[in-house]
Amino acid sequence: MSENDIQIGKDIVKLITKNGPKISKLEVPSANVFDFFNKLSNAYTEKQITEREIKKIESQERLLCLEITKKYDFYFHLCKHIFAERKVAIAKSFEIIDHGISEKNNDLITAGLKSLSQIVSSSPFANLDNLRKLLESDKIVDI
Amino acid sequence: MGELLDGFKNVVTLGKHNQLKAKLSDYRKLRKDLRSQIQVVEEKRLVVNHKLEALVEEKKKSLLALKKIKNISKNLRGKDREFTNPIYKNQTVAVQLSAINKTIAIGEGAINASKGLACGVSTALGSWALVSTYGTASTGIAIGTLSGATATNATLAWFGGGALSAGGGGMAVGTTVLGGLVVVPAIIALAALNYVSVQKKIREVSRAKLKTLREIDNQKRAELAVEALGDRIDELLVTTKKARETFLHEYKRVYKAVYPYNFISKIFKYIRSKLFEASYFTDKDLGHIQHILNVASEFRILIDQKVIDETGRLL
Numbered sequence: 291m292s293e294n295d296i297q298i299g300k301d302i303v304k305l306i307t308k309n310g311p312k313i314s315k316l317e318v319p320s321a322n323v324f325d326f327f328n329k330l331s332n333a334y335t336e337k338q339i340t341e342r343e344i345k346k347i348e349s350q351e352r353l354l355c356l357e358i359t360k361k362y363d364f365y366f367h368l369c370k371h372i373f374a375e376r377k378v379a380i381a382k383s384f385e386i387i388d389h390g391i392s393e394k395n396n397d398l399i400t401a402g403l404k405s406l407s408q409i410v411s412s413s414p415f416a417n418l419d420n421l422r423k424l425l426e427s428d429k430i431v432d433i
Numbered sequence: 434m435g436e437l438l439d440g441f442k443n444v445v446t447l448g449k450h451n452q453l454k455a456k457l458s459d460y461r462k463l464r465k466d467l468r469s470q471i472q473v474v475e476e477k478r479l480v481v482n483h484k485l486e487a488l489v490e491e492k493k494k495s496l497l498a499l500k501k502i503k504n505i506s507k508n509l510r511g512k513d514r515e516f517t518n519p520i521y522k523n524q525t526v527a528v529q530l531s532a533i534n535k536t537i538a539i540g541e542g543a544i545n546a547s548k549g550l551a552c553g554v555s556t557a558l559g560s561w562a563l564v565s566t567y568g569t570a571s572t573g574i575a576i577g578t579l580s581g582a583t584a585t586n587a588t589l590a591w592f593g594g595g596a597l598s599a600g601g602g603g604m605a606v607g608t609t610v611l612g613g614l615v616v617v618p619a620i621i622a623l624a625a626l627n628y629v630s631v632q633k634k635i636r637e638v639s640r641a642k643l644k645t646l647r648e649i650d651n652q653k654r655a656e657l658a659v660e661a662l663g664d665r666i667d668e669l670l671v672t673t674k675k676a677r678e679t680f681l682h683e684y685k686r687v688y689k690a691v692y693p694y695n696f697i698s699k700i701f702k703y704i705r706s707k708l709f710e711a712s713y714f715t716d717k718d719l720g721h722i723q724h725i726l727n728v729a730s731e732f733r734i735l736i737d738q739k740v741i742d743e744t745g746r747l748l
Contacts, residue, residue, distance in 0.1 A: 333629050340632045347639040354646045362653045369657065373664040380672060387679055396724040399683065403676060403731035410672050410738055414665060415747050 365418070372414050379409050449631040456638040463645045470652040477659045484666040485563065488740075491670055492562040495677045495736050496540040499533065501684055502729050505691065505722055506530055508702075508713045513722075529726050536733045563740050662747060665740055673735045680725075680732045687725040691718045 383406040390398030442450040514527035543561030691714070692698040706713040714722065742748055 337629050337632060340629065340636050344632070344636050344639055347636065347643055351639070351643050351646060354643070354650060358646070358650050358653055362657060365657050366660070369661050369664065373668065376668060380668065384675055387675070391679065391682060394686075396727075399679065400724070400727045400731070403679060403728060406672055406676065407731045407734040410669060410735055413748055414668075415661065418661075 368418060372418065376409060376414060380406065383409065446631045447628050449628050449635065453631050453635050453638065456635055456642070460638050460642050460645070463642055463649070467645055467649050467652065470649050470656070474652050474655045474659060477656060477663065481659050481663045481666065484663055484670065485559070488666050488670050488673075489559050489562040491673050491677075492540075492736055493544065493558065495673055495732070496537065496544070498677050498681050498684075499729060499732060499736065500537055500541075501681075502533060502725065503537075505688065505725065506533075509722070510713065513712065513714060513719060524730075526723065526726060529730050533726075533729050533733050536737055540736070564743060658747065662740060665747070669735070669738055669740065673738075676732045676735045680728050683725055683728045687721045690721045 383402050386402030386405065387399055390396070390400075390402055439450065439454075509526065509530070514525065514530065540561060543558045546557035692702075694701075702713050705711050739748055
């Protein structure tokens with residue numbers, strides 16, 4: 291046994307001595323045996339309760355983790371899809387307007403602008419919100 | 434020494450010490466994830482802020498362009514205004530003009546209120562350009578509540594300002610969540626030499642982990658809302674610009690058709706209307722004017738389009 295090991299051993303003993311009162315409460319039986327068992331049983335009950343609480347928190351944690359990864363992947367994808375779809379419709383309206391301008395066709399220009407304002411004034415998030423409500427309601431949707 | 438001490442603690446705590454260490458390591462990793470997520474939201478917020486400023490600027494330009502309609506409409510008489518638009522079946526010219534004038538008046542009010550100020554999103558001009566004040570159906574997707582702000586002004590301030598103006602936003606919430614636990618491992622791991630005590634610490638760390646996860650969830654939601662808002666602004670920016678260009682193009686065309694010799698044409702029309710009590714505009718002119726009013730009506734809708742409601746929710 292080296293001197294270093296002896297020093298470590300001394301440190302540990304010091305540590306135990308420092309925390310002595312706490313440990314002795316549990317480990318050293320007092321004169322009253324009933325009191326000792328009472329303390330042991332309290333510690334056991336406390337352990338059970340804490341263990342249950344930890345399990346509950348951990349299951350909430352797992353659920354939330356799963357929800358975070360799945361939910362947001364889905365919403366980000368959906369959002370991109372919605373805006374991509376609207377972009378196509380907007381490009382079509384631009385085409386109509388440009389065609390109307392080059393042909394000097396007033397009706398085409400007005401029609402193009404009208405369809406443009408209709409697309410833009412419809413909220414892209416309305417469907418997203420309906421979908422969110424539907425998903426959160428746990429309803430079964432018939433397809 | 435460290436390993437020996439750990440081994441000793443494990444013996445005393447019946448293996449719970451290692452569990453606590455693992456939990457703390459998980460927690461630190463989660464805390465790092467939260468910091469990265471906050472950083473992502475902050476970066477996207479800055480991008481959206483620039484987009485919002487560009488949209489406010491575009492709307493200002495559009496409003497000034499729309500005002501040109503007054504150069505033509507000011508000479509329309511009562512009779513001309515009652516002419517019913519064939520495309521906008523239930524609307525007379527008067528109705529169209531009234532809606533256009535309303536857009537101009539509200540926009541001019543906001544521009545005057547912000548005179549001398551930059552086109553920031555948190556100015557009166559920003560509010561006019563971005564916030565709906567007439568009860569448009571909200572989608573329920575809130576940006577304000579996600580960023581810690583509760584109303585539109587706070588939302589705009591969040592976009593317009595730096596992280597310090599977050600009003601208790603993600604960064605601040607994150608710090609609160611994490612603050613108390615930095616000292617947990619050192620003090621607790623050394624002090625907790627019995628099973629129940631360490632188990633309680635494990636419970637505390639688990640709670641902190643759950644809290645951090647909830648904060649990550651909030652930050653993810655904020656990221657989604659900010660990104661969606663960014664896409665929406667891109668859409669409005671492109672379409673409003675196109676509508677402005679179209680309007681200006683058609684305005685020039687109509688103006689040239691109505692006043693082919695500019696000032697001389699105006700004098701001629703004036704004399705004709707005064708001397709012969711004829712209409713200032715000919716039927717052909719009215720046809721052209723009708724067209725530019727139709728274009729202006731659609732252009733106005735785009736200018737009036739807002740992105741958030743009074744409660745800071747996406748529209």
